[in-house]
Amino acid sequence: MKKPVTETAGAGTGNDRAWIERSSWAYGLVSPDPVVRSAALDRQARGQREVEAAFDRMYQGPSLAMLLFPVRNWARTRAIDRCLPGALGSGSGYSYARGSISSWPRLPLALLFLEWEARYPREWTEHAKSWGVKQALIRDLAATDHDQQLRTELVELVDLVVRRAYRCKDREYVRVARAVDGDELRERLHDARGSADPTARLHAGYVLRLLDRPEIPNTRHVWRTWLAGAL
Numbered sequence: 001m002k003k004p005v006t007e008t009a010g011a012g013t014g015n016d017r018a019w020i021e022r023s024s025w026a027y028g029l030v031s032p033d034p035v036v037r038s039a040a041l042d043r044q045a046r047g048q049r050e051v052e053a054a055f056d057r058m059y060q061g062p063s064l065a066m067l068l069f070p071v072r073n074w075a076r077t078r079a080i081d082r083c084l085p086g087a088l089g090s091g092s093g094y095s096y097a098r099g100s101i102s103s104w105p106r107l108p109l110a111l112l113f114l115e116w117e118a119r120y121p122r123e124w125t126e127h128a129k130s131w132g133v134k135q136a137l138i139r140d141l142a143a144t145d146h147d148q149q150l151r152t153e154l155v156e157l158v159d160l161v162v163r164r165a166y167r168c169k170d171r172e173y174v175r176v177a178r179a180v181d182g183d184e185l186r187e188r189l190h191d192a193r194g195s196a197d198p199t200a201r202l203h204a205g206y207v208l209r210l211l212d213r214p215e216i217p218n219t220r221h222v223w224r225t226w227l228a229g230a231l
Helices: 014-022 024-030 034-058 064-082 107-119 121-128 131-143 148-162 170-179 183-193 198-212 220-227
Strands: none
Touching (some): 024 034, 024 107, 034 064, 148 198, 198 220
């Protein structure tokens, strides 16, 4: 799934390109090399501490009303430069320019954020937990247009998720599966359903069932019904 940080779906602004170059360290978060991953985690933790310190300073001093807005923006800028998920933007947790998310210059780092959670859930939870950002990204990735490269990355992401223990908001990946349904995805899901891992069999079977029955809503009730063996 990983690709060079300089390869983006859209050209972006000069600020976007500079930010992408500065953020190349984040790819270490999904490295199979524990030394590389540890260094990236240290970088993430330092960024978090710097952002927290910036917000602490925002509430100090005698002229809070005058300073609040510029300091808030400064602290947000620090977040963009220093760590995830703040690096993805603001508002609901991230933001992208007008148009499709496929042309968002920061899309590779958004995919990295989700891959990190899928591959190393404990580290993600300790250093960058944000269920709201996870949910928002998954929903927008499901709703956008998908070129072949993005489809391939999303298929791999669904495959990673169905093969691990269920986590908060994982059910949202059914949206992605339905959006990129095809031979490649189904081959992976059938492989997972036939594996020796009971978790993979359970999750892959659920996704395949909802792919075969698009009229079934992906609700909590439906998921619980599946877990009970009644769907």
